[in-house]
Amino acid sequence: MVEIDALDRKILGELQRNADLSLEDLGARVNLSRNACWRRIRQLQEAGVIRKRVALLDGDKLGLGLSVFIQIRTANHAPGWLDKFARATQDLPEVLGAYRMTGDLDYLIRARVADMADYDRLYQALISRVELSDVSASFVMEELKDTTELPL
Template sequence: MEIDDADRRILRILQSDSSLPLEEIGARAGLSRNACWRRIRAMEAAGVVRGRVALIDPSAVGCPLTAFIHLRAPHPSPDWVKTLAEVTAPMPEILSVYRLSGDLGFLLKAQIAGMAAYDSLYQTLISRVDLAEISASFVLENLKDSTALPV
């Protein structure tokens, strides 16, 4: 799908507050309600807009600690990557799993209640996935955290 300036305006608005009524989104984007609705639907159908979610304060729901977990596979293979994906998929505390270039291999982002929750997560990972190395870094202060892409 070709994204034009009007689509970009809509995307910036949706990224800041997707709960706005169509009339408000259209007014801010300089479009009629119907034109705005058609563009949003087209972007959803094309997969540009993958979903609309609420952003929740982790501390308010009992998981204030962010952990970045560094993994290295003993012998990386497509089967090992598939196993990691299958093990982590049903774990709600693991928010992201990345395969990286360089020495590190894989990076997981987890949102957890505290060190006891991290230890439980750690024990689960080492019991279900063959690992050459695992370590973690914990966020002490969040200086910036955004979901908005530069459109």
């Protein structure tokens, strides 16, 4: 864990809400000079606290209106299988996140697709790449909260 102080937390909080802020605007919000903000941001990037800056897109407006969580169970837990599964999830652009889980579920995939037919194409692509024992899906009916902001 990297040690960060209260000013770093303020900077990170502002950047999580809007990474487009100019250094001048950011400095005004956290009461630091432009150069001091730049140095702190650079240090946070070098430490790996800030991994990258991205644009958050609206899936509905881009024709990707269906969010799906895919639950996977497998009988195979060999390292080679896991590598193949990881590559399959990384190669499928509809997959936004893939997680190895504790409990009854082995893996959970978060994906965004256009519709049910598009989900079926994703499902077929996944099972053609890697052997799975059980696959089920839950479709999001309403997004109550969806954020990338970490609690600081």
